[in-house]
Amino acid sequence: MSWPTSTAMPPTARTPAPADWMPNSFRVTNGGISRVSTAAPAPGGPGAAADPWFPSTLAGSDSAVNSNAVDEPNQQGLNAAGNLPGAAPRAAPIYAWLERLAVLHAGLVDVVRGGRSFEGRPIKGVRLFPGKDKPRLFIEAGMHAQEWITTSTACWLIHRVLQADEADAAPWSGLARAFEWHVFPNVNPDGYEYSFKTERAWRKTRSKGLVCYGVDGNRNWAYGWNPGNSTTRHPCARNFPGRAPFCEAETRGLSEYVRSLAPGARLRLYVSLHSSKQMILFPWGCSREHSADHEELMEIGQRAASALERVHGTKFQVGPIASTIYMAPGNSVDWVYAAGVKYAFAMELRNPVKPEQYVSASAIEATGEETFAAIITMLEEVASRSSRCGK
């Protein structure tokens, strides 16, 4: 018996994607998407430890990529590549990697721009699996600069979904490819870099105010912004919403990009990544009132949390932002939901061992694996609900 031989070799050696590690598996048949397996993966199962990609590419051993990381090590103990011990990549290597993906996966990956930061860095993301009439998924990470794991996780998600595509073996890859993905791993690059170079716990943008730097990017969106126009909010506060909605270049640019994706029509699912309270959240953050879609969003969130838990046993709480974590007026998910994207979620990723300190390669992998399970489940829910008559 002979197997057909592929004439197209992948440009670099990669680990084949495991076929059945996901709790929910999917196959596209006659244009429809159906669940084909409910086998639970083993924790740390196939594909987890064998994949050397992330740390080797982004955290120091790939000199071609990391030649962009030129900052001097400082007293925080950054290594020569500008990273803490661990695997969190700097902004420039991330962007270099995105550009490289677009070359390696021509036709499947485009680098896209959601404006420019206050200090002039481009807000880069990728579009995966572009298609004329495909529904769209949007993932943003790094709005809060110190939440490094969110940026690393978004990169891992990009890597994972492309890896599955190459191997063409993962049962969920059909579902993934049915959507056009827009992923922005680092939407606050100024703050992110500042959190490496100067202040590890920095959260805000780096715009220059009269007395303090920065605005909380997740309080600056133009829905329910700064209720009562509170003038008591101090500009040095960590959750300072800014002097006006969308006064920040980062939120303005990103929101314009989101608007261009036809929210509510083609843009069907939005996920904002934060860390690290282990929650799946949905509108509203500006009010304790239930949204019109409360029950449905709760149901999807709980299914996503169950899928996530099946990967490594991590338990996530599910509920509206305001009553589950705290009031957060002016957050991106509220704005996106109000703009017509019914399926709008924020995820507070798993709690690391040392919050805000190290982001190890194994932490990125474990977080990535379970987050991916949740997002694939959300995609399945959105796809199946979209195809229901009358919905």
Ligand SMILES: [Zn+2]
């Ligand atoms: Zn956050």
